[in-house]
Amino acid sequence: MKANEVSKLTGLPISTLRFYERKQLIPEQFLSRDENNYRVYEKEVLEYLQDVRMLLTLGFSIQELILLINESSHIEKKTMVMEKINYIQALEAKLEASKKFLEDLLEGKANFQTHCKS
C-alpha cells in the first residue's frame, strides 16, 4: 500500500503519517521502500494506526507511545497502562466536578458571570 491509500483508509493526512514516522512511531515491520524510494506500508498498519489514534486521543503523548512500543518488559507496559487508567479515573472525577461548576454558573451561583459585561 502506498501512502495515499493509507491516508484515505485511516483519514490521516500523508503529512501526519510522515510526522509519525519521523517520531519513530511507525515500527519497521509496517514500512519499507520500493525501488523508487516510495513508502510501502503493510496492511496491518491500518489497525495499528487506529490504535495509535485512539491512544493519542486518550491522552497518551507520542513520547509515551514510543515508550509503550519499545518497553521491553510486559510488567512495565502494564504499569504504564494502569497509571493511565488511574489518570482517566481522576479525570472523570474532575469532569463531574466541572459539570457541577458549570451548572452552578448557569444558575448564577458562581461569581464568574457576575463579572461579565452584561
Next chain:
Amino acid sequence: MKANEVSKLTGLPISTLRFYERKQLIPEQFLSRDENNYRVYEKEVLEYLQDVRMLLTLGFSIQELILLINESSHIEKKTMVMEKINYIQALEAKLEASKKFLEDLLEGKANFQTHCKS
C-alpha cells in the same frame, strides 16, 4: 493589590497574569495603574482568576472565555455553557470507552501490543 500579591494568592506566576492581560482576559474593572505605572488589582480579581483557572482546566480555551465574558446576552452565555456541559458528557463517555480499551490492552485483547517489540 500589586501583582506579586495576586501571584502568591492565586498561585499564578506574574508572567501568567500578564499573559492573561495581554489576551484581554482581565476586565478593566479589576485592573488599573498607579502613579508609577504599576498594576493595581482589585481584590475581587482573586475569585475571578480562580474561576478562570477552573474554566481553562475544564477545557475552555482562552478565546472561549473571552467570548463568555463579552457575550452580551445571557442566553448566549447559557448556550455556550450548555454546549460545554454536553461536551463534557461526551468526553466522559469517551473516557469510559478508553478505559475499556486500556483494560483490553492489559489483557492482551487489543492488537496494539502485539506490534510491540516484546
Next chain:
DNA sequence: ATGAACTATGAACCTTGGTTTACAGCAAAT
C-alpha cells in the same frame, strides 16, 4: 511525450498556553 497527479526531502511555519530574556525604572532596607 507532455502535463497532471503522486512521491520524496528538509526546513520553515503554525497554534495554544505560557515562560524567559534583556533592558530599564522604582522601592525598601542597610
Next chain:
DNA sequence: ATTTGCTGTAAACCAAGGTTCATAGTTCAT
C-alpha cells in the same frame, strides 16, 4: 546612597502535534 528586589515592556523562546513550502524525481492518462 547603594544594593537588593520588585515592577515595567517588547520580543524571543518553549513543547506538542502537526502542516505547509520549495524543490525534485516518478507515473499515469491522453
